[in-house]
Amino acid sequence: MKFLAITLIAHDGRVSTTERFREVVAGAVLAEELGFDGFGVGERHERPFISSSPPVVLSHIAARTSRIRLFTAVTTLSLLDPVRAYEDYATLDHLSGGRLELIIGKGNGSAQAELFHVTTEDQWDRNAEGYDLFRRLWREDKVTWEGRFRPSLTDAEALPRPLQRPIRVWHGSATSKDSVDLAARYGDPLFSANVTNPIEPYAELIDHYRERWAYYGHDPAGALVGAGTAAFYTAPTSQEAIETYRPIFEARQETFRRYGAPRVFDSLEDAVERGSHLVGSPQQIIDKVLRYHKRFGHEVMHLHADADGLPPARHRAALELFQAEIAPVLRREIPSRPFPEGLS
Numbered sequence: 001m002k003f004l005a006i007t008l009i010a011h012d013g014r015v016s017t018t019e020r021f022r023e024v025v026a027g028a029v030l031a032e033e034l035g036f037d038g039f040g041v042g043e044r045h046e047r048p049f050i051s052s053s054p055p056v057v058l059s060h061i062a063a064r065t066s067r068i069r070l071f072t073a074v075t076t077l078s079l080l081d082p083v084r085a086y087e088d089y090a091t092l093d094h095l096s097g098g099r100l101e102l103i104i105g106k107g108n109g110s111a112q113a114e115l116f117h118v119t120t121e122d123q124w125d126r127n128a129e130g131y132d133l134f135r136r137l138w139r140e141d142k143v144t145w146e147g148r149f150r151p152s153l154t155d156a157e158a159l160p161r162p163l164q165r166p167i168r169v170w171h172g173s174a175t176s177k178d179s180v181d182l183a184a185r186y187g188d189p190l191f192s193a194n195v196t197n198p199i200e201p202y203a204e205l206i207d208h209y210r211e212r213w214a215y216y217g218h219d220p221a222g223a224l225v226g227a228g229t230a231a232f233y234t235a236p237t238s239q240e241a242i243e244t245y246r247p248i249f250e251a252r253q254e255t256f257r258r259y260g261a262p263r264v265f266d267s268l269e270d271a272v273e274r275g276s277h278l279v280g281s282p283q284q285i286i287d288k289v290l291r292y293h294k295r296f297g298h299e300v301m302h303l304h305a306d307a308d309g310l311p312p313a314r315h316r317a318a319l320e321l322f323q324a325e326i327a328p329v330l331r332r333e334i335p336s337r338p339f340p341e342g343l344s
Helices: 017-034 054-064 082-095 111-116 123-139 177-186 199-215 238-258 268-274 282-296 312-333
Strands: 002-007 038-041 069-072 100-105 143-145 153-156 169-173 190-192 225-227 232-234 278-280 300-304
Touching: 002 017, 002 069, 002 312, 017 038, 017 054, 017 312, 038 054, 054 069, 054 082, 082 100, 082 123, 100 123, 123 143, 123 169, 123 177, 169 177, 177 190, 177 199, 190 199, 199 225, 199 282, 225 282, 232 238, 232 312, 238 268, 238 278, 268 278, 278 282, 282 312, 300 312
Parallel strands: 002 038, 002 300, 038 069, 069 100, 100 169, 169 190, 190 225, 225 300, 232 278
Antiparallel strands: 143 153
8 A cells, every 4th residue: 555645734823824834845854754655735725725836835845855756636627727737737747856646626615616717517527628638738749629618729839848748647536426437537546535424425436436447448457546534643552542633633623613514423433433534543543444445445545744733743753653553564455556656
């Protein structure tokens, strides 16, 4: 199994905006130091997030690291001009030495309608159309193309030409079969959010991905799945882990309430039992991931990169314990295909 550390760059005012970005970069450096396979930065365009510009953040991380793969989580392609997105990410791919991978999605939140005039009625069509053009730009030196949502192209050249030809693009999916079908159609990997709800809705989407993968004529062995987690904290005993993480869980529940998000789990114990929260002793977390793997068949998993209010030393200790006692077992028990290697 491969492991990513991912941040959506939530900003609760605890520190300044500048300091919050510095925390993210420091988290990426730490992830590389501890042996994570990838580091991801989300894209959101509304409170409480400040992750509106992942290419800029990832470019700075690229300059501070040398080995770790760099992910977007997700690139909201329904909101972006595919040509401009290609230019940004092709540039970043060169600057990172070919370490970039994209997870694309249609995005969510009410702010996108206000800022980008993208609505729930057209976001799926924009996402599919944008990806059609985006992937062609990555593969073809000159592109002739016509669509509904942006001006047409005739023998157009987008620069710089990419370092990775082509880049690997994952499709992020939380609730909809549209993203799943798009991934299967093009033979691309799927990353299931696996954050908000219990396991079954995500498992059903992954099952649908594998069904559509076969429908489109791809070799079943080629399907590649990643899955997220809602929270992470480990300590030598389950009692210590629960006691330490409980106030963080309650604070997050209050944040969800303040922003109008539904309350899915009644308590931290409920979230650990039914959700994807990885909070407990190393052996408990190993057992839970193995149980989820039986249902998902995933080879890649992400953890939250942020301390979420933990003291930095305690957050680092949890990540170190993960790499010392949890990751080696999961890497051994769940074989995974190698990630692409950097090109320079």
